[in-house]
Amino acid sequence: MSDKNCNCDVISLGNTGLPDCSLIADIAAFPLLDMAKDSAGAVKERLKTDLTVWANLEPILNAASPLDRIYPIGKFENVEQNREDDVFWTANSGKTAFVREGFKTFQGFIINAPRELTAKLNANACQSFGFHFIDDSNQLVTKKGSDSTKCKPILIDSDTFRTKYVEATNDAPAMLMLSFQWKSTEKDADVKVVGGLDYTGSDLYGLIDADATYSSISAAGFTATITSTCYGGAVEGLLLGDFTLTEISPTPGAAVISSVIESSPGVYDFVASTTSADVVRLSASKDRFDFSEMSDGTNDITIP
Amino acid sequence: MKIKVISGIQFNLDAVKSMSLSRFKELYKMRFGENTESVYYEITGKVKKEKPKKKKKEEAPE
Numbered sequence: 001m002s003d004k005n006c007n008c009d010v011i012s013l014g015n016t017g018l019p020d021c022s023l024i025a026d027i028a029a030f031p032l033l034d035m036a037k038d039s040a041g042a043v044k045e046r047l048k049t050d051l052t053v054w055a056n057l058e059p060i061l062n063a064a065s066p067l068d069r070i071y072p073i074g075k076f077e078n079v080e081q082n083r084e085d086d087v088f089w090t091a092n093s094g095k096t097a098f099v100r101e102g103f104k105t106f107q108g109f110i111i112n113a114p115r116e117l118t119a120k121l122n123a124n125a126c127q128s129f130g131f132h133f134i135d136d137s138n139q140l141v142t143k144k145g146s147d148s149t150k151c152k153p154i155l156i157d158s159d160t161f162r163t164k165y166v167e168a169t170n171d172a173p174a175m176l177m178l179s180f181q182w183k184s185t186e187k188d189a190d191v192k193v194v195g196g197l198d199y200t201g202s203d204l205y206g207l208i209d210a211d212a213t214y215s216s217i218s219a220a221g222f223t224a225t226i227t228s229t230c231y232g233g234a235v236e237g238l239l240l241g242d243f244t245l246t247e248i249s250p251t252p253g254a255a256v257i258s259s260v261i262e263s264s265p266g267v268y269d270f271v272a273s274t275t276s277a278d279v280v281r282l283s284a285s286k287d288r289f290d291f292s293e294m295s296d297g298t299n300d301i302t303i304p
Numbered sequence: 305m306k307i308k309v310i311s312g313i314q315f316n317l318d319a320v321k322s323m324s325l326s327r328f329k330e331l332y333k334m335r336f337g338e339n340t341e342s343v344y345y346e347i348t349g350k351v352k353k354e355k356p357k358k359k360k361k362e363e364a365p366e
Contacts, residue, residue, distance in 0.1 A: 220331050240314040241305050258320060258331065261313040271331050273319070 005187075023193035026135035028079045028108070030201030031178075033071035034153035036128040045145045045152050051132060052140055054199040061205060062287050070132075072204035073121070073178070076108035104182045106156075109166070113176035116230045121163040121178065130155035130183075134201040140194040143186070154191060155183040207290040210235045212282060214301050221271040222301055223263075224282055229293060234266025242286045245272055248279040248300055255280050278303045308347050311336075320347045 007014065032051070038044050050056045051070075063069040084102030091097070110117075130153030133141040142151040160181040168174040208231070212224040226235040245255040255278075258271040274280055279302050283295035293299070306317040313335070320328065328344045336343050345352050 240307050240316060256319045257316055258323065259313050259315045 023139060023195050025133075025141045025191070025193045026137040026139065028081065028106070028133040028141065029076055029136045030134040030204055031073050031076065031108075032132040032134070032204070033073060033124070034130055034132060035067050036130060036153065036155055037067065039065040039067040043152070045150050047149055048140070048142070048145075048151050048194050049149070051142065051151065052194055052197045054203065057199070058287070062207065069207075072201075072206050073117075074110045074113060075201060076110060076178070079106070079108040081106050100184075103157075103184060104188075105160075105179065106182065107177065107179040109175040109177050111173050111175055113174075114231060115165045115174075115176075118163045118165045118176055120230065121176075122161075125158055125161045127158060128155070129153065129158065130186075134197070134204070135193075138197055138200055140197060142192055142194065144190050144192045151192060151194070154186055157181045157183050205288055207288060208235075209293060210284075210289050210291050211293040212299065214282075214299075216269075217301055217304060219274055219276055219278075219303055221258075221269065221274075224268045224270065226266050226268065226284070226294070235289060236262065236265045238262070238268065238284060238286060242284050243268075243270075244283045244285075245270075246281045246283070247274070248281050250278070274303045276303055310343055310346065315347050317347065320344070321349075 034044060034046075036044055046060075047056075050060060057070070060068065060070050061072070081104060083104045086102050087099040088096040089099050130143075132151070132153055135141050140151075141154075143154045145151045157180065160179070162179055164177045164179075166172075166175040166177050209229045210226055211229045212226045214222050214224055216223040226238065227233065228235060240257065240260050243257060243260065245257050247253055247255045256273045258273065260268050260270050263269050270282075272280070279300050281295055281297070281300045284291040308315045308317050323331075325341065325344050329340050332343065333340050341352070344350075
């Protein structure tokens with residue numbers, strides 16, 4: 001964050017009164033990753049109540065569009081946000097002049113995070129995004145928006161975004177280290193603290209990618225084995241109402257699932273009305289999971 | 305979607321109701337065996353039509 005601006009609109013100094021009480025940010029604990037722009041291509045701006053009220057936030061955690069979604073990462077420990085020394089130019093006379101603020105950096109650790117998360121986070125490094133935070137006092141730390149009811153993610157310099165897996169030692173658990181620099185255009189004065197959250201950081205969750213493989217395919221139905229693509233575990237507990245079957249060809253439209261049973265963890269036996277040579281696509285929707293790989297068109301079912 | 309669960313299978317009620325008994329038997333005979341027909345009637349709520357018993361021929365008078 002840099003703050004070299006001088007207010008040339010007034011000829012006096014700015015007033016320095018302080019309110020009797022103001023919210024002060026505590027240590028950043030739960031980062032919420034948020035894209036810089038929304039699915040319509042506009043600069044991302046959210047209602048503060050979308051981030052302070054769980055009933056509003058949970059649909060955003062599960063938003064269908066990845067650009068509109070918020071991505072919690074987990075509980076961070078040993079968080080340090082340091083600002084490097086400001087840069088001054090020194091004249092031959094010894095006088096110095098302010099050039100720019102030092103960059104502000106973030107570093108923190110997630111204890112016992114799976115190593116797969118390292119690759120997932122590093123894949124974000126080419127995106128334009130920022131963070132909101134839930135701090136250790138359960139306050140939302142965010143950036144001010146276009147009016148007092150709105151907020152924006154505090155943007156980071158994605159060139160500096162990096163996660164590393166830190167192996168366990170005899171006296172420390174395995175950890176994931178995240179570090180980055182805040183974007184130089186972000187100002188400390190624009191960071192806002194919002195209280196009154198009706199949830200805690202522990203309630204937050206990110207989505208798990210899931211995909212299916214198919215077997216026992218016939219005109220009477222098929223078996224779908226649904227697993228987490230990143231972590232490999234079975235996706236259990238899906239219900240008939242979570243699934244949708246669509247005929248892709250020859251007659252595009254909805255297909256009817258007559259029944260489903262989870263015959264073993266993550267293995268779902270479907271009975272559906274299809275005919276030979278139909279191509280159908282199974283999709284699913286459930287909080288905490290992202291099934292987009294299942295229905296991205298690369299994994300359609302051809303009825304023999 | 306209305307769902308009915310029998311033996312762990314989640315049935316789409318509307319789909320089964322629009323299905324004939326013979327089609328249901330094709331799809332579920334392997335799973336339910338001899339009980340397939342009664343499962344069908346339990347899901348659909350339809351009442352099995354009993355075939356009228358043929359009356360015994362009256363014995364000819366001596």
